[in-house]
Amino acid sequence: ARSGTVSTGRMPDPATVTSLVEEAHRRYGPISEGKVADYIPALAQASPDLFGICVAGVDGALFSVGDAERPFSIQSMSKPFVFALVCQALGGGQTREKVGVNASGLAFNSVMAIELNADRTVNPMVNAGAIATTSLAPGANAEEKWKFIREGLSRFAGRELQLDEEVYASEAATNQRNQGIARLLLGYGRLYSDPDEATDIYTKQCALNVTARDMAVMGATLADGGVNPVTRERVMDADRCARVLAVMATAGLYEQSGDWLYEVGLPGKSGVAGGLVTIAPGKGGLGTFSPPLDGAGNSVRGQLVTKFLSERLGLNLF
Numbered sequence: 001a002r003s004g005t006v007s008t009g010r011m012p013d014p015a016t017v018t019s020l021v022e023e024a025h026r027r028y029g030p031i032s033e034g035k036v037a038d039y040i041p042a043l044a045q046a047s048p049d050l051f052g053i054c055v056a057g058v059d060g061a062l063f064s065v066g067d068a069e070r071p072f073s074i075q076s077m078s079k080p081f082v083f084a085l086v087c088q089a090l091g092g093g094q095t096r097e098k099v100g101v102n103a104s105g106l107a108f109n110s111v112m113a114i115e116l117n118a119d120r121t122v123n124p125m126v127n128a129g130a131i132a133t134t135s136l137a138p139g140a141n142a143e144e145k146w147k148f149i150r151e152g153l154s155r156f157a158g159r160e161l162q163l164d165e166e167v168y169a170s171e172a173a174t175n176q177r178n179q180g181i182a183r184l185l186l187g188y189g190r191l192y193s194d195p196d197e198a199t200d201i202y203t204k205q206c207a208l209n210v211t212a213r214d215m216a217v218m219g220a221t222l223a224d225g226g227v228n229p230v231t232r233e234r235v236m237d238a239d240r241c242a243r244v245l246a247v248m249a250t251a252g253l254y255e256q257s258g259d260w261l262y263e264v265g266l267p268g269k270s271g272v273a274g275g276l277v278t279i280a281p282g283k284g285g286l287g288t289f290s291p292p293l294d295g296a297g298n299s300v301r302g303q304l305v306t307k308f309l310s311e312r313l314g315l316n317l318f
Ligand code: DON
Pocket: 074, 075, 076, 077, 108, 109, 127, 171, 178, 203, 206, 270, 271, 272, 273, 296, 297, 298
C-alpha cells in the first residue's frame, strides 16, 4: 500500500501531511467547475480562484496552503457548532426531541421537507432545523442569545470571530425564504422563540467570518472530544461531540450526504461561501475554502481535496 493509505490510529507524520496538503492544492487548483453562490448578493463578488486548505491535528499541529488565512463567511458550517453549543446548554436529549436528527434527502432550504416530515424541523444541518436550533439558544433577549452563539463559535475557533457586516446586510435583505421557514415552523409548534428574532440571529451566525485555518481548528475541536487543540480549552463534553458528528455524517452535505459518506467516510459540513469542514475523529480537522459550488451548494474543489486527503491520509472511518 502507498504510505498514508492505511488507516492507523493517528495522522501520518508531519512531512507526509505537508506534502499531501501541497499536492492536493496543486492537483485541484486548475479545476474550473462549479459556480459561486449568487442568491446572497454579497457572495457573488467572491473570486472563483481563491483556494485554501488547512489540516489541524488533535495535537495542535497546523498544515496550511494557499488562501488558508483569507476570511469568508462561515454560512452553513455554523450549523453543527451552534447545534453543539445548544446541546451543551440544554442537553442532547432535549435538543434531539425539539429538532430531530434524521435525513431529509432534500435541498438545504427545502420547504417541502418540512411538509413531508412529521417532526417538521428535520435535523440541525438544514435551514429549518438550524433556525429551530438557534431559537433554542439560551438568553433573556436577542442580544444575549447572539452573544452566546458568537462567543461559543469563537471558543471553537480559538479566537474572536467577527461579523461580516456586508454579508449580513445582504442576506438580511434577501432572506424572505428563511423568514417563511421560521414562521411555518412556528405554526407547527416547532420554533422556540420569536421567528424574526431566530431568523435574524441565524443570519448573523452565518455571516461570521472564518478562515480555512479556523475551520480546521473548529473541526479538530470536535475531533478531539470537545477540547480545542490550540488553546486547550474544553468547549464541550465528549459524549455530546459524538452526537454532533453523527448528525453531520447524516446530513452535512444535504441530499449528497450519502455519496459523501460513501466516498470520504467522514462527517463534514459545507457552506455556500465555499467553505467545507471535515472531522477525522481522534485525528484532526480539515478546512477548505474555494467558492465555486456544485448544484447542492457544496464546494467543488473542497470535495475533491477532502476525498483525496481522506484517502491518502488514511482517515476514512470505515
Ligand atoms: O440560510 C442560508 O441560505 C445561508 N445563510 C446558509 C446556506 C448554506 O450555507 C448552505 N450550504 N451549503
